[in-house]
Amino acid sequence: MQIHELELVIKNADRAINNEDFDQLMDFYSEDATLVVKPGTLAKGKEEIRRAFVAIADYFNHSLIVNQEKMAIIETGDTALVVAKALLSANQKTDSAFSMERMATYVFKKDSTGTWRCIIDNSYGAELLE
Template identity: 60%
Template sequence: MQNQEIKQLIEAADDAINREDFEALMEFYSDDAVLVVKPGLLVRGKEQIRKAFEAIAEYFNHSLAVEQGKMCILEAGDTALVISNTVLNVGQRTDASYSMDRNATYVFKREEDKHWRCIIDNSYGVELLDVEDKEK
């Protein structure tokens, strides 16, 4: 069974990204969360994550739209692994529209206040392994 609370949190986070409401988006993350900006580039903590999302919005000329497709949530105690087909649509990056699908992985932790928060946000999923292989 899917954890509906986590699924709804991810949908709300996508909505915040799409509206560029980065203040609301930061509620989605733990204080020490890690975001994979791109393979080889990680940022840590809410301040750096917010700056990264602002830069991403700018890079895509404020046209990024994120949504989740098929999703699997594995939960053990206060930790959950989410594997999701994430769809990124971009209206105008360099005069052209395009879409890309990623098999993302997210890790959530139920914090002391009983709210689930993302501690690892990796929209690239296992693609990180390809980058590590190239660096060897």
């Protein structure tokens, strides 16, 4: 089975998060993207998203590791929904070690150059309803 190009895009974004390469990470997002920082807190646009990732890195004492274990991709035209099993861990968090699994949802749109850009990044998935 052939790997969908979005799987590679997401793996590259995870690598940028893990390496705290936030400049490269911003290439992953559209200009008007929305990131669910936590339920009830959104970052809108690249500037807010970048600040959120810097704060997240600080919160996890620069030890956050993000990986997607499985992905399902539903694509139509220039839009795609990605549902992923995201694994997050941090071994140097100030108050305790951290590890969790989330069923994340992401929405992507192809821009005018044919590049997939994340327009909605929701690592909490349906947990937002709880």
